[in-house]
Amino acid sequence: MDVQPTTLVGFLIALALVSGMLISAIRARRERQKTKQAHELLKAMFERSNVGKTETVPGGRIMRANAAFCRLLGYTESELRQKTWRELSHPDDHEDAAAPVNAMLAAASTGGDPDPVTFFVRYLSKNGVYRPAFVNVTFVRGYDCPGILLAEVQRTDEFEKKRIDIVARKGFDFVTQPIA
Numbered sequence: 001m002d003v004q005p006t007t008l009v010g011f012l013i014a015l016a017l018v019s020g021m022l023i024s025a026i027r028a029r030r031e032r033q034k035t036k037q038a039h040e041l042l043k044a045m046f047e048r049s050n051v052g053k054t055e056t057v058p059g060g061r062i063m064r065a066n067a068a069f070c071r072l073l074g075y076t077e078s079e080l081r082q083k084t085w086r087e088l089s090h091p092d093d094h095e096d097a098a099a100p101v102n103a104m105l106a107a108a109s110t111g112g113d114p115d116p117v118t119f120f121v122r123y124l125s126k127n128g129v130y131r132p133a134f135v136n137v138t139f140v141r142g143y144d145c146p147g148i149l150l151a152e153v154q155r156t157d158e159f160e161k162k163r164i165d166i167v168a169r170k171g172f173d174f175v176t177q178p179i180a
Helices: 005-047 067-073 091-109 156-170
Strands: 052-056 062-065 117-124 130-140 148-155
Touching: 052 067, 067 117, 067 130, 067 148, 091 117, 091 130, 130 156, 148 156
Parallel strands: none
Antiparallel strands: 052 062, 052 148, 117 130, 130 148
């Protein structure tokens, strides 16, 4: 069988094109797998954290809350999605919490990348008890939204219990005394 050079060249070109398409498809599949794994990791970090976390739109409505935040206040996530941070926080704390968040949002509105803010707030639990907490809020730009506020909420009464326990066991207060 006599193979013509033009037929052989055409075959090799077609083989190279098919090989290139297969390599591109394999790379795209690997990238999709990596993206899916990264998304699953971030989702697990949010949901499984023992620190209360919420995703809130700039207007204050809670869009998502993890189990730790739900336990802190005694609400289900669906109940929390019907609320705003103002409804859940002590009225005397509104101004002190709103000022740093509004400054962060103002910086974000100019296209900047604002620094996270931290403040103290008392959250109203479902049973009517206020829970004191430190709140760290970070502005995160989204692909399908102008941005969200990611809050991490740490109960201060738990922190105080741990501090008192360490003082009792170690004989020094790590908050007020430097470790020698």
